Amino acid sequence: xxxxxxxxxxxxxxEGKTATLTCNYTNYSPAYLQWYRQDPGRGPVFLLLIRENExxxxxxxxxxxxxxxxxxxxFHITASQPADSATYLCALVVGGTSYGKLTFGQGTILxxxx
Amino acid sequence: xxxxxxxxxxxxxxxxxxxTLRCSPKSGHDxxxxxxxxxxxxxxxxxxxxxxxxxxxxxxxxxxxxHQFPNYSSELNVNALLLGDSALYLCASSPGLVTDTQYFGxxxxxxxx
Numbered sequence: 213x214x215x216x217x218x219x220x221x222x223x224x225x226x227e228g229k230t231a232t233l234t235c236n237y238t239n240y241s242p243a244y245l246q247w248y249r250q251d252p253g254r255g256p257v258f259l260l261l262i263r264e265n266e267x268x269x270x271x272x273x274x275x276x277x278x279x280x281x282x283x284x285x286x287f288h289i290t291a292s293q294p295a296d297s298a299t300y301l302c303a304l305v306v307g308g309t310s311y312g313k314l315t316f317g318q319g320t321i322l323x324x325x326x
Numbered sequence: 327x328x329x330x331x332x333x334x335x336x337x338x339x340x341x342x343x344x345x346t347l348r349c350s351p352k353s354g355h356d357x358x359x360x361x362x363x364x365x366x367x368x369x370x371x372x373x374x375x376x377x378x379x380x381x382x383x384x385x386x387x388x389x390x391x392x393h394q395f396p397n398y399s400s401e402l403n404v405n406a407l408l409l410g411d412s413a414l415y416l417c418a419s420s421p422g423l424v425t426d427t428q429y430f431g432x433x434x435x436x437x438x439x
Contacts, residue, residue, distance in 0.1 A: 221366075244426065255330070255416050255430030256369065301368050311424050312359065313382050316368030 214239040218302060218317040226325055231289040233320045235302035238283060240315070243307030247276055247287050250299045250319065259300075260287075292324045328353065330419050330431035338437045339407050347402045347434045351419030358400040359428060360392060361416040369416055375400050376423050404436075412438045 219234035235245070244263040248256035262269045262278045262285065269276050275288040289296050299321050303314040331350045339345050351358050357376045361369035371384035375394035389405045398419075404411055414435050418428035 246427075248430075253414075253432075253435075255418075255432050257430070258427050261426055303368075305426075310382065312357065312374055312420065312428070313371050313384070314359075314361075314369070314418075314428065315371065316361075318366070318368045 214315075216240065216302065216304060216315055216317045218300075218320045220320055221318070222321045222323070224323045224325065225292055227293060229292055231292050231296070231322055231324070233287040233300050233302075233322070235285040235287070235317055236283060237304060240283075240304055240306060242280075242304035243311070245276075245278055245285050245302060245304045246314070247274075247285075248301040248303060248316075250301055252299075256301055289322075294324045294326050297323050330355075330417055330429050332415075332417050332431040332434050334434060335432070336435045336437075338439065340439050341407055341409060343407050343438075344403065344405045345407060345436060347404075347415050347417075347436070349400045349402070349417030349419075349431060351398050351400070351417075352429050355419035355421050355429070356398050357420045357423055357425070358394060358398065359418045359420075360400070360402045361418065361430075362386075362411075363414040363416055363433070365413070372402070374423075381423060407438045409438050412436060 216237040247259045250256045277286045299319045303316045359374040360372040363369040374382040378394045394400045414433040416433045417431045
């Protein structure tokens, strides 16, 4: 069966450290994968997109990698700050007639302690 | 420029009732998708509207239906509400069907008692 799983429900780290979140999928061939941030009671906010033929993308303190052999994406936040505390969601898009349909993981709650 | 807006913010209904949720897409966007997010879970795709037609549908029963208007705004209707329909309902818009990024609204929190 098709599954998309994020490594843990919650991740706690100290301010200044690098947070690494994992997204694994099975029985999908995604055209691309996205990462979103969601604050309590709010809608998800787009952060980064990485395509199947890309290995790594960066945006300021954020970095995402994509390994289609391992069927895994890693999301890194360097020099983390308490303001980075939120739920982070990965979502994949298969493409073709399913283009635009996002399939989400369950999310990882990140807490950055001062 | 207003982003995606949704109404109402919160809604309480009882089992068996019907509900209508509304969404106005971001300016310049013509495609609207709806997602259901249960507590502690990721959003699940319900359906997508483009040119006033349902283009894709997720694994949701026929009790969930929608509509898109000529101004691109959209409604989600749920009939015969069940307790399990309690969730945050999210609307997302994008400029066209074949596009990478979707912009989400703040959601409507539906509670079914």
